[in-house]
Amino acid sequence: MERSTRQRRAIREVFLEVGRPLSPQEVLELAKRKVPSLGLATVYRTLKGLVEEGFLTPVALPGEPPRYEPAGRAHHHHFLCRLCGRVYELLGCDLALTHLPPGFQAEGHEVTVFGRCPECA
Amino acid sequence: MERSTRQRRAIREVFLEVGRPLSPQEVLELAKRKVPSLGLATVYRTLKGLVEEGFLTPVALPGEPPRYEPAGRAHHHHFLCRLCGRVYELLGCDLALTHLPPGFQAEGHEVTVFGRCPECA
DNA sequence: GCCACGATGAAAACTTCTTCTCAACTTGCT
DNA sequence: AGCAAGTTGAGAAGAAGTTTTCATCGTGGC
Numbered sequence: 001m002e003r004s005t006r007q008r009r010a011i012r013e014v015f016l017e018v019g020r021p022l023s024p025q026e027v028l029e030l031a032k033r034k035v036p037s038l039g040l041a042t043v044y045r046t047l048k049g050l051v052e053e054g055f056l057t058p059v060a061l062p063g064e065p066p067r068y069e070p071a072g073r074a075h076h077h078h079f080l081c082r083l084c085g086r087v088y089e090l091l092g093c094d095l096a097l098t099h100l101p102p103g104f105q106a107e108g109h110e111v112t113v114f115g116r117c118p119e120c121a
Numbered sequence: 122m123e124r125s126t127r128q129r130r131a132i133r134e135v136f137l138e139v140g141r142p143l144s145p146q147e148v149l150e151l152a153k154r155k156v157p158s159l160g161l162a163t164v165y166r167t168l169k170g171l172v173e174e175g176f177l178t179p180v181a182l183p184g185e186p187p188r189y190e191p192a193g194r195a196h197h198h199h200f201l202c203r204l205c206g207r208v209y210e211l212l213g214c215d216l217a218l219t220h221l222p223p224g225f226q227a228e229g230h231e232v233t234v235f236g237r238c239p240e241c242a
Numbered sequence: 243g244c245c246a247c248g249a250t251g252a253a254a255a256c257t258t259c260t261t262c263t264c265a266a267c268t269t270g271c272t
Numbered sequence: 273a274g275c276a277a278g279t280t281g282a283g284a285a286g287a288a289g290t291t292t293t294c295a296t297c298g299t300g301g302c
Contacts, residue, residue, distance in 0.1 A: 005209070007136060023189045036229050038187070053206060060183035060184035061183055062181035062182055062183050062231045063181030063187070066184070066208045075229075077222075079225060079227075082228065088222075089224070090220060090221070090222075091220060092220045094215075094216060094220065095215060095216055095232065099211060099212060099213045099215065100200075100211070100234070101209075101211075103238070103239030103242060104200060104202075104209070104234075104236060104237070104238060104239060104242075105236045105237045106157065106234050106235070106236040107203065107235050107236040107237070108234075108235045108236070109233060109234045109235065110183045110232070110233045111216065111230060111231070111232050112183070112223075112232075113221070113229075113230045113231060113232045114188070114226050114227070114228050114229045114231070115228040116225070116228040116231070117224070117225060118223075118224030118225060121224060121225075121226050
């Protein structure tokens with residue numbers, strides 16, 4: 001049976017509180033404030049579980065290790081700060097998929113904007 | 122001094138011939154047709170050198186190891202085939218960078234379209 | 243053609259990220 | 273409270289990609 005432990009509650013809460021995609025390391029750092037003994041292995045195990053149960057989805061970014069964000073949100077893209085490495089959600093999508101050469105079938109797309117976040121600007 | 126060897130010539134030629142971004146593994150396979158003894162270490166060393174001298178640029182894609190393509194091309198984006206894993210260049214860019222929340226400064230962006238390439242469709 | 247020195251290839255080592263192992267600890271049912 | 277079983281944390285191990293090592297080979301200047 002799946003148990004509700006301090007660790008798992010802390011990790012869930014962190015995602016609801018910060019409102020941006022997090023890497024396993026970031027999850028560890030933020031959730032450690034709630035459960036100081038927390039270990040990285042538990043973070044990975046919990047992230048895996050939360051993805052399977054549909055609470056989180058992985059976010060892949062160019063040249064970056066995966067982040068995770070709450071699942072079920074509307075189509076959107078991401079902003080990666082080049083200085084602090086934090087990722088933010090961008091609402092909306094301005095991409096018009098024209099220009100596809102003949103024979104190519106698009107099934108989806110990813111847009112990543114790079115730059116400086118408000119804290120680093 | 123930088124020497125012109127069979128291996129380096131072969132790797133350069135491969136990029137000019139295939140016209141799409143290549144991973145180190147793909148470079149190895151394609152250049153081996155010209156120089157069968159070619160080893161992966163040489164591919165990595167040569168790619169590094171070709172990037173430094175400005176002939177190639179790295180291409181980062183979400184959740185994928187880097188590819189390399191000839192440098193100096195106009196702004197463009199990429200198509201990743203989910204079946205064969207090959208990457209293609211897409212000409213043009215339809216992205217309008219509105220919707221940036223206040224305080225965020227954009228410096229660049231990446232667009233990746235996922236789907237099936239003509240050979241896999 | 244000779245030869246110094248850069249380049250090569252195979253394997254080992256390294257990095258970074260992720261998963262596994264296992265003894266100790268918690269949770270939740272009774 | 274007592275206990276069975278799931279969970280945790282630390283470190284070891286694993287996976288994937290890249291770099292280094294080193295003996296040997298090849299290039300290019302003389």
